[in-house]
């Protein structure tokens with residue numbers, strides 16, 4: 422299964438990813454992204470790609 | 486599928502549209518045309534990390550070479566579009582070349598409003614990579630700068646310059662520049678932030694003239710004050726890049742006028758997005774044009790979807806979202822916040838460097854939220870904007886997040 426990788430050093434907590442895919446991402450008390458489900462199925466790929474494109478600092482990527 | 490989409494403008498809106506098309510399964514040809522020679526890059530860092538040297542060009546590229554190749558998007562860089570032939574479905578390039586399309590995406594953004602005050606040299610604008618590189622060179626060789634314009638870009642440049650150790654003054658004709666967006670009560674705090682960082686503010690006064698040359702510029706204010714600076718940065722707004730469409734027959738009025746589906750009005754196969762697009766927002770029931778990053782990305786996704794499913798288009802009705810980094814403040818704004826009379830502040834007494842403000846519209850409904858250094862509060866309240874009308878709900882949520890005093 423493809424997985425989501427987040428670069429916690431780059432993340433600025435802009436949370437656009439959370440708006441795109443609230444089931445997959447959240448923000449911690451420190452204001453950094455939390456990946457709720459690393460693995461995702463093909464039916465969710467569109468959403469995950471939208472979340473990746475919406476990150477202003479390119480902190481997210483998909484590993485197939 | 487033999488269909489071809491041509492995207493004019495290869496910044497964040499244009500590139501994210503190309504990516505979204507592929508993500509949505511578009512199998513036709515995609516060409517992105519941009520007047521600039523540089524590989525597509527992102528703009529927000531140009532007043533922040535790129536300008537202060539923390540990150541280099543490699544970190545602001547919008548798409549990797551590999552992804553461009555894998556997704557078969559062709560880039561035509563250094564090529565300026567000078568017109569379109571709507572009936573012949575062609576984009577005309579400066580060199581005389583004609584590029585045919587089935588669907589056209591207009592993503593030509595805006596340019597910095599030119600300075601009406603001229604000096605020999607040393608007066609900067611900031612919009613493009615070239616602007617940022619030239620400003621960065623001058624900042625490193627200067628000890629003082631006058632920033633004209635107290636909006637987001639002006640404030641970010643002031644913050645970056647002061648961090649680099651320059652003596653900074655900032656001027657704006659409005660008494661509370663950020664007040665226009667966030668109301669005067671919150672706007673005053675932004676003025677305090679400049680002062681806390683040793684930046685002198687001259688708000689509520691205009692610029693009469695700028696004279697001299699780099700290293701020795703004088704900015705004369707309408708209140709008689711003279712400010713001197715080695716360089717001047719002018720950040721006084723932006724102008725939509727629509728001149729190239731003047732004879733196209735498209736409706737142009739402070740941008741490319743689009744319907745609720747982001748289609749240029751009256752056109753079935755021409756779309757506008759990002760800073761250049763002024764579209765009918767179905768939620769607000771009026772034309773709006775938004776000059777912010779997240780809007781360009783979200784509108785690109787909507788346009789891609791409508792190109793792939795033209796018979797069943799989706800309307801574009803976003804909740805606006807903006808961020809800005811100034812000094813040690815991470816500022817985030819969602820929704821409509823310019824209704825100053827109805828704003829409630831929430832402080833965290835355990836962490837004085839953070840606060841939030843909840844906004845309500847004329848009808849008293851929850852309409853917007855701003856947070857400073859508080860991303861978790863922002864995301865919770867931003868989500869609520871989609872479902873909740875009562876401003877008491879975000880206020881309650883925020884109060885639960887701060888320890889009781």
Ligand SMILES: Cc1cc2nc3c(=O)[nH]c(=O)nc-3n(C[C@H](O)[C@H](O)[C@H](O)COP(=O)(O)OP(=O)(O)OC[C@H]3O[C@@H](n4cnc5c(N)ncnc54)[C@H](O)[C@@H]3O)c2cc1C
Pocket residue numbers: 493494495496497498499518519520521527528529530531532564565566567592593594595596611612613638726729758759760761775776777778779781806807808809810
């Ligand atoms: C210094 C700076 C800091 C910013 N900081 C933030 C921030 O912190 N948060 C935020 O939300 N937003 C920020 N923004 C705004 C954000 O960058 C813009 O909203 C975003 O760039 C809009 O993207 P766009 O693709 O619509 O247009 P643009 O980025 O303006 O791109 C338009 C592209 O079209 C090309 N073009 C124009 N005319 C033609 C033509 N005739 N032929 C071919 N190509 C053409 C241009 O060369 C350009 O590459 C900032 C902007 C700047 C300049």
Ligand code: SF4
Pocket residue numbers: 427431432433434435436437438439453454475476477478479480481
């Ligand atoms: S969008 Fe990017 S920066 Fe924002 S929270 Fe998600 S990963 Fe972090």
